[in-house]
Amino acid sequence: MTYTITAPEQINTTIKLPASKSISNRALIIHAIAKGKIIPQNLSNCDDTEVIINALKNMPEVIDIKAAGTAMRFTTAYLATKVGEEHIITGTERMKHRPIAILVDALRYLGAEIEYTGEEGFPPLRIKGKKLEGGHLEVPGNISSQFISALLMIGPVLENGLELKLTGDIISRPYIDLTLWTMREFGAEADWTDVDTVTIKPTPYQDREYLIENDWSAASYWYEILALSNDTNSCIKLEGLMDGSKQGDSVLRYIFSLLGIKTTFASKQQGKPTTVTLKKHKCMLPRLDYDFTGSPDLAQTFVVCCCEMGIPFKFTGLATLKIKETDRIEALKNELKKLGFVIHDENNNTLFWDGERCTPTNQPIETYEDHRMALAFAPTAFHHQGLEINHPEVVSKSYPQYWEDLEKAGFIINKK
Template sequence: MTQYELHAPENLNATVKLPASKSISNRALIICALLGGKELPQNLSDCDDTEVIVEALRKMPETIDIKAAGTAMRFMTAFLASTENGEHLLTGSERMKHRPIKILVDALRMLGADISYAGEEGFPPLRIKGQKLDGGRLEIAGNVSSQYISALLLIGPMLRNGLEIRLTGEIISRPYIDLTLWTLREFGADAEWTSVDTITVRPKPYCSRPYFIENDWSAASYWYEMVALSSQRDAEIRLEGLMDGSKQGDSSVRYIFSLLGIKTIFSSKEPGVPTTVTLRKNGHHVSRLEYDFINSPDLTQTFVVTCCMMDIPFHFTGLQTLKIKETDRIKALKTEMRKLGFILHDINDCELLWDGERCQAEVLPAIDTYEDHRMALAFSPIVFQQPIIINNPHVVTKSYPRFWDDLEQVGFTISKS
């Protein structure tokens, strides 16, 4: 097992070029493939999740292994089912074979797709025979993974009759659905919310165009966390390639961190133009944080760690999708925070809270990452307050391959074993 022991720099003042948004990259890649793949987007993410899609689309082998990339599994299922690219077996890691996909498969079957399970019913691997689909109307529970809905929306413009999706009950992760609709429209599609619970995609094909992908607000969250946990009052980080008014759901990080005393300053606020964002302390933070992460669940680990290390009790809700991520993130957070001396409680697998309860902390805690990139990324900034070890640090390649290189350039010392 590989381990990294981290040591923080004495002075935190640096400029960092963030990775490109994998959320936008993956959506744009599928759209470009539906257009025939003649022109790839510029500033494409180099993370694992995007690389597996690039490789699959380039080679189109009979067996496509998307490894641990949940987005790739959902998006490629819809793509392969709706295009005349022959028959494929779509598979992934052992964890992926236990992540549910029945809701998406059922929806595609209702549109006429030919998909069968090659293993356990309701889970990958899938055997998919590609064909043109007519489209039509679907009804899907709104509290399922937004990636199911996004996968369907991406193929919507190419369906003969378009697509109408009615979402029932509570709608979670709405910003990710809005990001998908925005990306569709960037490529000329006619797609919109036509009522509070219904999305309509009309049968108007995509238009090919040069496309530049902005950088990743999710990756920005870990640099916000470093500024927050640094004891240096004039700590400053400058992040390149972010946009004011971004459609990325995790751009809400700037608002949430303002509650924890971090100020966000844009060099330019010109719409649609990436710019440099400067992070600084403003000296004031809330004494307790209550927040509903229903629209940005991937930020949960960042704020659980930050609040505990800043001694800020919290109550976080809207976490129902965390159990079906790369790992059971609620269980993982409770386990690893206990190593640091914090006792967290969960409610009905969809809420996490910390009321200040503590236990004996380990002297040099080794944080397990559970094949989950966000565990390594979110726990690393703890080193500003105490020494830590990160187990299996390579997991960051899923979304932020250059993370450890960026830390060293900023002044971190990483002892590798």
């Protein structure tokens, strides 16, 4: 399937964002560990959350989490604690090539029974659940935060709790903090006890009513839309976001303020979702340098946006992009070249653009089975008439109603 996208001359719309996938997935795993009866409210309806819901509800012998990396990591740790149960967890072909050895080794160290049913170090996994002792564990701090979060969330049900020391550089710390915050919302005693150590006491989770905030990652594409729009009077309102959000990607509002997008909250009451108003101002920024170590999922949004705004950049902290749904560094280089931009990478963790251009090919944008490629490239329709995107259905992984929301905002989408 291919969509051809035409952008409107002006935007004045109110969008109800999808619920946070990150919080939904954490709350669901915690709810399952707690054997809770009260389902969290405002759960995300994206693919990644749906596979966790289905897995936890049905608990089949073979659990297929498809392309959901978060679900693979979180559910693996959860299954390791399910005393007396045995399951195989698997996914798509791409998932079978995404490394998981660091998490498996850590769980085995805690006493888990896990074996590889295919290639060593990669899913599928056969997991025999048992009571785990817990205690002291060390893992590298530069691995995916999802590995770390998976270990943290089972901490309260380990006999001796968990003392997790992160060695070396710690990346994606905001996602670790989001996990700890969500755990504490359900009664866990979990916090940093040193600059590199998290301590979790063996205190059971408490079942409770819980409302999930909407998704700041999804908001990033609307900020990008306003930044690339040609009308200075355009205005976008986004529902269900919080001032002081614990979502790491909420940092985007500060970065976009440098690109001329002002954020106003209807209410600043802590812990209460409200409506955010975005307005466009003139951007005078000559270039943007930023370290995305704490929020790598925003990289595609800002790489594409800065190119289209003609703002040179150097973005570091992108090491995890090579092992996401696709190699996002190569994907960005390939697809931006189609739009006339030549970007470069170095050290497997940096992307930069010095203003170098090439002749646009105007070929359709490929999405590489990666939702964020489609989400981040759609706003470039403001600058590229007749923009085409292949396999647009990939947005279901995190933002299923994206195309409908674009149409609501005045975009014209022709489907073939």
